[in-house]
Amino acid sequence: MPLLRRSAAAAASGTAGTRAVRDRQNPSAALAWPGRTPAGLWVGIFRTCANPACGYGWLRPWRSHAAPVFESGWCCSEECTKAQVEAAVRREMDAAARARDGYRHRIPLGLAMMEQGWITQKDLRAALGRQRAAGFGRLGEWLVRLEAASEEQVTRALGLQWGCPVLEIESQHPEALSALLPRLLVDAYGALPLRVAAGKILYLGFEDRIDPALALAVERITGLRVEGALVKESRFRSAHARMLEARFPALELIDAASDSILAGALTRILEQTRPVESRLARVHDCLWLRLWLRPQRGPVPELGSIRDVIGSTCMH
Numbered sequence: 001m002p003l004l005r006r007s008a009a010a011a012a013s014g015t016a017g018t019r020a021v022r023d024r025q026n027p028s029a030a031l032a033w034p035g036r037t038p039a040g041l042w043v044g045i046f047r048t049c050a051n052p053a054c055g056y057g058w059l060r061p062w063r064s065h066a067a068p069v070f071e072s073g074w075c076c077s078e079e080c081t082k083a084q085v086e087a088a089v090r091r092e093m094d095a096a097a098r099a100r101d102g103y104r105h106r107i108p109l110g111l112a113m114m115e116q117g118w119i120t121q122k123d124l125r126a127a128l129g130r131q132r133a134a135g136f137g138r139l140g141e142w143l144v145r146l147e148a149a150s151e152e153q154v155t156r157a158l159g160l161q162w163g164c165p166v167l168e169i170e171s172q173h174p175e176a177l178s179a180l181l182p183r184l185l186v187d188a189y190g191a192l193p194l195r196v197a198a199g200k201i202l203y204l205g206f207e208d209r210i211d212p213a214l215a216l217a218v219e220r221i222t223g224l225r226v227e228g229a230l231v232k233e234s235r236f237r238s239a240h241a242r243m244l245e246a247r248f249p250a251l252e253l254i255d256a257a258s259d260s261i262l263a264g265a266l267t268r269i270l271e272q273t274r275p276v277e278s279r280l281a282r283v284h285d286c287l288w289l290r291l292w293l294r295p296q297r298g299p300v301p302e303l304g305s306i307r308d309v310i311g312s313t314c315m316h
């Protein structure tokens, strides 16, 4: 599937979803984790179907009114689940088209470091020359290799460039955070959940560039406010490798021929799994569906109670 083929390249290729498109138009962006959502409160109470075009209403006594719930709305029938999922898939794909226009340039790293007085123009020229001649490596790496700057300075400059904090990894407990996002996304986009603060804010670490599209998707799915942060390269790599060894939620991959086939497959999973909550968000060229099998007691879900699906289509 595209994600697997292009994983690292996609993360590095100028993600379109910048903070400029932090989407206020997406109705699924609910800043609460399941268990605190209206869906959680309504379990067991007589509900009406979430599909605005529903022809059945609540007159379905044989169907559980607790599940399946998609984006905080109960669906009274498979047809209504399908209508809701199709609308959400369309919404995500339309947002993808809008986000492609939202790319913002950032001040180049070398200039940011020169402005701070950390390197000279001569250092910058030398590092760029070595990078060009070698044909590999990032500018920051070459500045460190040439001893023009320290690794700390490069990371701080990247933080200035991205307008985000630089965080230290104090103590890391991969198992405590691995339920927040699928292993595939942690791996493919180089993300590292660092910590959850006050039950509301998730610090999501990156090595050399924030991935705003991923950060936004994690925010919309988990209900936590996600703050992107940079971590010094040498510390990041070892911590990221440790994180990948942790246990992650069960994941299903779907590669569909069209958006409509993908919506059909997601509908079937919702109907079979009957989650108490589920949410859909786009991450670059794929869609991430998370299903909660029971209400949660805290902001980090219980590993066995969730299921992730990552779907993509040949069209995107």
Ligand SMILES: [Zn+2]
Pocket (backbone or CB within 6 Å): 049, 050, 051, 054, 055, 056, 057, 075, 076, 077, 080
């Ligand atoms: Zn209905």
